[in-house]
Amino acid sequence: MNETAQLVxxxxxxxxxxxxxxxxxxxxxxxxxxxxxxxxxxxVVQQGWLTDAQFSASIAIAQAAxxxxxxxxxxxxxxxxxxxxxxxxxxxxVLVALTGILIPSTTLTYLxxxxxxxxxxxxxxxxxxxxxxxxxxxxxxATGWILATTDSGTLQxxxxxxxxxxxxxxxxxxxxxxxxLLGAGALLxxxxxx
Numbered sequence: 195m196n197e198t199a200q201l202v203x204x205x206x207x208x209x210x211x212x213x214x215x216x217x218x219x220x221x222x223x224x225x226x227x228x229x230x231x232x233x234x235x236x237x238v239v240q241q242g243w244l245t246d247a248q249f250s251a252s253i254a255i256a257q258a259a260x261x262x263x264x265x266x267x268x269x270x271x272x273x274x275x276x277x278x279x280x281x282x283x284x285x286x287x288v289l290v291a292l293t294g295i296l297i298p299s300t301t302l303t304y305l306x307x308x309x310x311x312x313x314x315x316x317x318x319x320x321x322x323x324x325x326x327x328x329x330x331x332x333x334x335x336a337t338g339w340i341l342a343t344t345d346s347g348t349l350q351x352x353x354x355x356x357x358x359x360x361x362x363x364x365x366x367x368x369x370x371x372x373x374x375l376l377g378a379g380a381l382l383x384x385x386x387x388x
Contacts, residue, residue, distance in 0.1 A: 203278040208290055210241075211274065215267070215294025222299055223326060226264045227253075228333030231340040233270060243274045267295045354388050 214236050218229040230253060237244045244252075252273055256266035268288045275287025313319050338358075361375050382388045 203275075203283065207278070208286065211271070211287070212290045212294045215291050216298055219295045219298040220302065222295070224330030224333055226267055226295055226299075227257075227337055228330065230266075230337045233267075234340050237270060237274065243277060244270070248273050248277075264292070264295065267291050351388075357382060357388060 218226075218232060221232070222229045234249055238246055238249050249270070252269040253266045256269045257263075259265055268291060271287035271289070271291025272284045273287070274291070275282075275284035278287070310319055357379060361379065364370055364375060365372060379388070
């Protein structure tokens with residue numbers, strides 16, 4: 195951990211964290227996980243509040259836990275707060291990060307869903323829905339790229355990438371349920387192939 199992550203946060207640091215999550219909230223099309231690359235840029239690269247390992251571990255732990263997909267934001271805020279001072283600042287980090295990420299997107303989603311439902315037969319509404327699909331896919335690919343390259347900085351784990359591409363193709367081209375593929379990946383990992 196670098197020296198700046200060990201300093202106690204000032205009010206402007208909490209405000210910067212809140213405003214950053216507030217702005218990311220409106221970009222989180224397809225879920226908050228799609229904004230992970232920019233969270234990494236801000237928290238690890240720009241501010242130095244988290245290490246690469248803390249960032250990756252926060253996402254991995256939160257995604258493995260049952261519950262909403264947005265839990266990783268709370269865990270990132272928790273780790274930022276812990277690095278800034280301890281348990282109480284950890285709780286403050288959770289509150290700031292979750293409030294920032296949830297308020298704008300929740301409000302916009304509620305209002306847009308009501309409007310979209312009332313106007314679902316309009317050509318523009320149908321075109322908007324179809325146009326959002328490639329954006330969501332691209333954001334998810336960017337998230338996967340960041341998570342795969344944060345620790346090593348290279349793509350040395352070619353078997354993992356091969357399985358990932360093969361799984362994506364199987365999901366895309368067949369009707370095989372994704373849980374079977376998840377189980378197959380777990381078995382490959384269990385036996386040390388990945």
